[in-house]
Amino acid sequence: MSTDPKHGAVQRDATSQEIYDAGMAVRREVLGDAHVDRANANKDEFTDDFQDMITRIAWGGIWTRPGIDRRMRSAVTITAMVAHGHWEELAMHIRAALTNGLSRDEIKEILLQTAIYCGVPSANTAFKTAQGVFAELDRAARQPE
Known part of the structure; x- marks a missing residue:
């Protein structure tokens, strides 16, 4: 195998x-x-x-490598998306990070970290992107099935 x-x-x-x-x-x-x-x-x-x-x-x-878990891979990927300004990909990977077990508070902490290392303007956009993703998910959760 x-x-x-x-x-x-x-x-x-x-x-x-x-x-x-x-x-x-x-x-x-x-x-x-x-x-x-x-x-x-x-x-x-x-x-x-x-x-x-x-x-x-x-x-x-x-993503299949055993060296780090998916939570850590998501944290690294979010940081890379912020650093390079890939906002659509960031939104996708914020959703993926939630799937991979990161909490909204952990995502917030990652974005705060990016403010220092990637710049405040990038983190500002990242927070707006995450806020939009969370609002969309919250709306979907309130929808009757």
């Missing part, structure tokens, strides 16, 4: 398909089926290679 059952990590001798499959599984667990289904539905000849690459390399090669 090419995945480590204890950690879910893809081993170095995994086939490209096994890495892709493991990446797709983690991607779905972290981002949710709806997000991944939308991304796959929007694939075309131009974007197919990119979607394949991020599934294999980011999700199958990095």
